[in-house]
Amino acid sequence: MKILVGIKRVVDYNVRIRVLPDGSGVDTDGVKMSVNPFDEIALEEALRIKEAGNAEEVIVISVGGDECQQQLRTGLAMGADRAIQVQTSEPLQPLSVARAFLKIVEREDPGLVILGKQAIDDDNSQTAQMLAALWDRPQATFASKLELNGSSASVTREVDAGLETIEVDLPAVISVDLRMNEPRFVKLPDIMKAKRKPLEVISLDDLDVTVDGQLGISQFTPPPQREKGIMVDDASQLLQELKNRGLL
Amino acid sequence: MTAREIMEYDVVIVGAGPAGLSCAIRLKQQKPELMIAVIEKASEIGAHILSGAVIEPEPLDELLPGWREDPPPVCIAVEKDEIWLLSQKGRRRLPTPPQQKNHGNFIVSLGAMCAWMANKAEALEVDIFPGFAAAEIRYTDEGAVGGVIIGDMGIGRDGEPKDTYMQGIEIHAPITILSEGVRGHLSKQLIKKYALDKDSDPQTYGIGMKELWRVQPGKSIPGLVQHTAGWPLDSMTYGGSFIYHLDKDRIAIGFVCGLDYQDPEFVPFEAFQQMKNHPMVKEMLEGGEILSSGARAIAEGGYQSLPKTEMPGALIIGDSAGTLNVPKIKGTHQAMRCGMLAAEHIAQTSSVDGFDAKLRDSAVVKELHKVRNIRPAFYKGFWRGFIRAAIETVTAGKLPTTLSVHADDTSMRMLDGYTSPDRKWVERTLPPRDRLASVYFAATAHDEDQPVHLQILEPDVCTTRCVAEYNNPCTRFCPAHVYEMVDDEGGQQLQINAANCVHCKTCDIKDPYQIINWVTPEGGSGPNYQNM
Structure with missing residues (x-):
């Protein structure tokens, strides 16, 4: 069985996000970029399945400009066997990404597609669901546990009411949640090995993917700044200050 | 425990700053067949680099001819120099000394420049490994340096391996x-082990703090380089500020002060913030926002403090050795030259032997010799230093005397019998409010579940001697508020907020008892500076 894992290049989670002064987007100048943390968890799970002898190959895939090769190489260094970059300079939204993934799925015929439940930049949480629909295969989203039983998988999902366990037939699309596992550190010699692993570049045009229905983004605005607080000495002063501000 | 995996290289370089990267690039240019690894503890190249930075371009011309057509991401030609002597509210323009004339120089982000240089090095097939800390030296059976050992990853705070242990x-x-x-x-360990500093004065340091601001349109005048001296420092504390005007409405502002300061109650971070509150500076920054901030120690000992730079199997180059030119407030060109010189020596001789003599005969050390008396002249106060600096400058360092350099850990005065100067510091309004707010802009990150990388060798000293003798100055000199005295059952205890650390090394230097030992945390930890 092959496992396909999606990798998105995003602003690192430690970076303080800053909106550009003209509101046209988020400042990425000199900003650290990383693999979307949920995608790292997805890849870790795929690697564990392979290491347990339940898969033969793990393929990482990313849609984006050549800079995303850096994140694909990180995936290869973690242990993926090969990488595919679907090359496009245009920032794509989930439907187009799902369509691009579908083309690769049709070509590679994987038994499992494991994706992060969402990317930490746009927080859409749509690609996995859309891919499952387009592919017409089962989906198990927000997974925190995955067990393979031959031609099906038992998936524990994190839902509002607690945990829900469902059975899905394979092939299926799984989107993973934070508690699924803790991704491994990359080993230094594996970074060298990753440089020699195959990384295929396919242009989005060659895949014949329709890019339409993209939403326009009119404005980015930072959250309003909190006003400076004051320290009060006691409860009566607190009451007085609240009254002064018309809050009581 | 199983035997460690081994990788073999011809040369391993610890630290991807201007010295290490220049060395790697030069080596590959001269001997492409050499296998070279560069180890960097930052999560990516440049993320731990903090510098002004105005740089002299000559070493870049030499190392990467044609770089002007493909400059680093932040690179603005200097248009104008200004030096100001500040009082609390006033200012007076001073003549620009020759060392600080910056015509022909460039304002860069050294972090961005290092990332740019790393790309050049990788194109020459240098293997660069960010996110890995060289934690220990590996010695050969003959007792020579024979490489490094990368720190383990995935160790818990209790010292036990976690599930992710590697x-x-x-x-x-x-x-x-x-x-x-x-x-x-x-380097600290090696200098001690091989007594490399036995013939040199102790090293002396400064602490540099920096913020990158995006200001209101029109406030930044690209290419303007301003320096200030005077307020808010007392005359016995060496230091001043830099204000470099970049493009895209950005201003890099920073403050440097000598770590040989005497006052145990002094707070370098607050001095920086007070300087920003001066009317001249405040006017520039008001209405703007901080993009990034951080701090880093600076080697100020120069010629007198330069240790021997070679030992069996290894060299110490750049600021690890202390090649910065203090009067110029520049170290990058020196570090790069030093790196290139090391590379040329290795390419010619395939050995480190003889490098130290070559370095001392080079432009790097000649430049340090010329200005050797300027920094120590300021030990006797600002004005005496100012006059001596003028004399040394006019005579180009040819006077026969060489002033000696003193250590920083012994310069602090004990509380008993010392009165802190009245600093007349004012309430200020510009952000950041305090050190914690500042650390936020350094985007520093350490997994909390790892051993504390700031080792206190004798913890009792903090709560017995230090509190009485110096009132725990670590709680003040650290710019990231790592050290805190907290109330605990039965008295005060030192709390170490190691996750805040920005790797500036001030504590390792200034602690009067020399019981703070800075070791590398898990690779990839630390600040994530952005265009610093």
Whole structure:
């Protein structure tokens, strides 16, 4: 069985996000970029399945400009066997990404597609669901546990009411949640090995993917700044200050 | 525990700053067949680099001819120099001394420039490994340096391996280059082990703090380089500020002060913030926002403090050795030259032997010799230093005397019998409010579940001697508020907020008892500076 894992290049989670002064987007100048943390968890799970002898190959895939090769190489260094970059300079939204993934799925015929439940930049949480629909295969989203039983998988999902366990037939699309596992550190010699692993570049045009229905983004605005607080000495002063501000 | 995995290289370089990267690039240019690894503790190249930075371009011309057509991401030609002597509210323009004339120089982000240089090095097939800390030296059976050992990952705070535990590998190489920057923790060990400083004065340091601001349109005048001296420092504390005007409405502002200051109650971070509150500076920054901030120690000992730079199997280069030119407030060109010189020496001789003599005969050390008396002249106060600096400058360092350099850990006065100067510091309004708010802009990150990388060798000293003698100055000199005295059952205890650390090394330097030992945390930890 092959496992396909999606990798998105995003602003690192430690970076303080800053909106550009003209509101046209988020400042990425000199900003650290990383693999979307949920995608790292997805890849870790795929690697564990392979290491347990339940898969033969793990393929990482990313849609984006050549800079995303850096994140694909990180995936290869973690242990993926090969990488595919679907090359496009245009920032794509989930439907187009799902369509691009579908083309690769049709070509590679994987038994499992494991994706992060969402990317930490746009927080859409749509690609996995859309891919499952387009592919017409089962989906198990927000997974925190995955067990393979031959031609099906038992998936524990994190839902509002607690945990829900469902059975899905394979092939299926799984989107993973934070508690699924803790991704491994990359080993230094594996970074060298990753440089020699195959990384295929396919242009989005060659895949014949329709890019339409993209939403326009009119404005980015930072959250309003909190006003400076004051320290009060006691409860009566607190009451007085609240009254002064018309809050009581 | 299983035997560590081993990787073999011809040369391993610790630290991807200007010295290490220049060395790697030069080596590959001269001997492409050499296998070279560069180890960097930052999560990516440049993320731990903090500098002004106005740089002299000559070493870049030499190392990467044609770089002007493909400049680093932040690179603005200097148009104008100004030096101001500040009083609390006023200012007076001073003549620009020749060392600080910056015509022909460039304002850069050294972090961005290092990332740019790393790309050049990788194009020459240098293997660069960010996110890995060279935690220990690997010695050969003959007792020479034979590479480094990468720190283990995935160790819990209790010292026990976690599920994600990954043993660090050994990198074996006949030649190891230490280019860790100021007060490198491996360099510190090697200087001690091989007594490399036995014929030199102690090293002396400064602490530099910096913020990158985006200001209101029109406030930044691209290419303007301003320096200030005077307020808010007392005359016995060496230091001043830099204000570099970049493009895109950005201003890099920073403050440097000598770590040989005497006042145990002094707070360098607050001095920086007070300087920003001066009317001249406040006017520039008001209405703007901080993009990034951080701090880093600076080696100020120069010529007198330069240790021997070679030992069996290894060299110490750049700011790890202390090649910065203090009167110029510039270290990058020196570090780069030093790195290139090391590379040329290794390419010619395939050995480290003889490098130290070559360095001392080079432009790097000649430049340090010329200005050797300027920094120590300020030990006797600002004005006496100012006059001596003028004399040394006019005579180009040819006077026969050489002033000696003193250590920083012994300069602090004990509370008993010392009165702190009345600093007349004012309430200020510009952000950041305090050190914690500042650390936020350094985007520093350490997994909390790892051993504390700031080792207190004798914890009792903090709560017995230090509190009485100096009132725990670590709680004040640390710019990231790592050290805190907290009430605990039965008295005060030192709390170490190691996750805040920005790797500036001030504590390792200034602690009067020398019981704080800075070691590398898990690779990839630390600040994530952005265009610093």
